[in-house]
């Protein structure tokens with residue numbers, strides 16, 4: 329059926345400036361790492377993308393190797409984009425990345441100019457778009473000169489393949505160097521994409537300071553620690569959950585008694601706030617003003633609606649924040 333975006337799509341979502349840039353991002357963006365590959369029904373991904381856009385999610389995040397198999401999330405996105413989103417291209421902020429293994433041989437991994445530029449070309453074809461809004465170096469490559477990787481990003485932007493450049497998974501020191509190089513090249517670093525959740529707080533050890541001081545945005549990925557920060561695993565591992573699937577990146581061994589004990593307490597606290605644990609965990613990330621957007625993943629429209637409703641209650645009292653720290657300690 330033909331898709332007509334909801335007329336009220338900008339009524340609920342809030343938008344926040346990404347660092348010192350001209351770009352505003354929705355408080356919640358949608359990632360296509362899981363749930364959009366060839367192993368999933370296309371119709372499910374299509375329903376999620378339609379509903380997300382109807383609820384004001386303007387930013388969709390992809391990468392060359394999202395699937396499985398690699399490339400298939402971009403391919404499926406391309407099919408859905410052509411069917412539903414072509415009239416809305418200028419309202420969308422699309423990203424892709426290269427940096428992890430993608431194809432065999434020495435040119436399909438890490439941070440060379442050869443890999444980044446050719447992978448970007450492939451992503452544009454699979455996604456069936458003329459350009460992406462943002463292209464990332466997906467991880468720091470200790471063996472390639474940083475200047476080469478950053479000048480590849482600069483070239484990707486200057487050649488019209490992308491409008492902005494970003495980095496992901498870079499440690500603080502290399503982040504500062506990358507920011508400096510990109511600034512000198514005249515293509516400022518828009519954003520850093522980092523893993524950040526109540527259960528994964530490495531970003532607090534220097535990275536957020538570097539980003540804040542340089543006016544670079546930050547988008548937090550795996551904000552629910554891949555689903556752990558919900559009530560889903562409190563009674564074991566459901567077959568249809570990420571940890572229950574053979575192709576997820578969350579394994580039953582990650583769900584140990586120690587983690588579950590914390591999740592039980594967090595779940596009770598969320599209940600007292602009249603929120604789900606997922607909503608509380610998402611809201612908690614936005615208490616730091618340096619976070620430009622929280623990058624969620626969902627396996628159903630119901631999860632999407634539940635997660636986006638976190639915007640209805642984002643505030644925390646000092647006592648609540650302290651209680652969370654006690655639980656997580």
Ligand code: NDP
Nearest residue numbers: 359360361549550551552553554555558569570606625627
């Ligand atoms: P999350 O931590 O949000 O985990 C998503 C999973 O959590 C869902 O698949 C679902 O699990 C569960 N879930 C989501 N919403 C709810 C809800 N409301 N209630 C209960 N359970 C819920 O994020 P992801 O790990 O999926 O990462 C998000 C995005 O971040 C990716 O799509 C990608 O764009 C980006 N990313 C970037 C990386 C990088 O290196 N730059 C690496 C990893 C991710 P279930 O499937 O079991 O139902």
